[in-house]
Amino acid sequence: MARSRLLPDNFTLYLIATVILASLFPAQGVFADALAWATKAAVSLLFFLHGAKLSRPAIFAGIGHWRLQLMVVATTFALFPLFGWALAPVLRPLVTPDLYTGVIYLCALPATVQSAIAFVSMARGNVPAAVCAASASTLLGVFLTPVALSLMLTQDAAMGDPLEAVGRISLQLLLPFVVGHLMRPWIAGFLQRRAVVMKVVDQxxxxxxxYAAFSHAVVDGLWSQLPLSAMAGLLAVCALLLAVVLVLTAWGSRRLGFAKEDEIAIVFCGSTKSLITGVPMANVLFSASVAGAIVLPLMVFHQMQLMVCAVLAQRYARRADAPAAEVTGAAPALRR
Structure with a gap:
């Protein structure tokens, strides 16, 4: 069982195929312009649907556990970025400058939603608190990610004005999310009956x-400027960051007296990073010429967190005092 979890899932294989397609046939000219508009529309639709899927009772069930929520927010937007920035003397020599900017960007991103909830459910942790923590992390990331990046990155990192970025991110991601959530009473049932359509739109x-991000990067010479040693260094950097945060969240939760179920929610919501939020946000925050290199660390970390957290969730689930699995609306797909 654990061995199968170490293999890439279908979505990861699709991502790899997309990168290869963009490398061989990058979008250029009029096609690239049309693709830019299509991606904005698709992302807005995606966040609209995610807002419609978010259950308000689940939010209220978890929001009362303020110590847990504060721990997840502090880990995601303070501890993680602090490690990425403080370990610069160790991390920077292992990768290229653009990849290191991508590592800093990775550290400042919000937590993943569906994967974190699925891991917490698998490990028999506090699922309502995880739903609240992961959802709140996504919403807070609209404001906190640009701010954190502006504090950690230099002016030559190809990042625009953080306040302007917050406005554009809010318009493209947050507004559709809120509108979708407000329309949930009318469309939630329809979406539940169209799970396959939701998956297609999602992925x-x-x-x-x-594809759009890597097309820009390939046209600007991404692969010719990226040595194999930098890719090997990127794997080491992502493994180090993930290991440090997993250890510290588990240790900190126990030191602060959290129950085991709460510790599980903190570990998985605090250590994971959202691909579904990170890729569109990178197109807003960074210039098209570097966006492909910026999201590469996130894609590597994404697969690494899925493999490691799946094994860790199984270890948590086998503990002697584990309660019966809670029935939730979270899908077990470990995509994001």
Whole structure:
């Protein structure tokens, strides 16, 4: 069982295929301009649907556990970025400058939603608190990610004005999310009956954005400027960051007296990073010429977190005092 979890899932294979397609046949000219508009529309639709899927009772069930929520927010937007920035003397020599900017960007991103909830459910942790923590992290990331990046990156990192970025991110991601959530009473049932369509929109939107980002990067010479040693260094950097945060969240949760179920929610919501938010946000925050290199660390970290957290969730689930699995609306797909 654990061995199968170490293999790439289908969505990861689609991502790899998309990168290869963009490398061989990058979008250029009029097609690239049309693709840019299509990606914006697809991402807005994606966040509209995610807002419609978000259950308000689940939010209220978890929001009362303020100590847990504060721990996840502090880990995601303070501890993680602090490590990425403080370890610069160790991390920077292992990768190229653009990849290191991507590592800093990775550290400042919000937590993933569906994967974190699925891991917490698999590990028999506090699922309502995880739903609240992961959802709140996504919404806070609209404001906190640009701010954190502006504090950690230099002016030559190809990042625009952070306040302007917050406005553009809010318009493209937050507004559709809120509108979708407000329309949930009327469309939630329809969406539940169209799970296959939801999956296609979900994964298709990310693949479209990845293709657009890597097309720009390939045209500007991404692969000719990226040595194999930098890719090996990137794997080491992502492994180090993930290991440090997993250890510290587990240790900190126990030191602060959290129950085991709460510790599980903190570990998985605090250590994971969102591909579904990170890829579109990179197109807003960074110039098209570097966006492909910026999201590459996120894609590597994404697969690494899925493999490691799946094994860790199984270890948590086998503990002697584990309660019966809670029935939730979270899908077990470990995509994001």
């Amino acid at each position: 298709g939107s990310i693949l479209l954005v990845v």
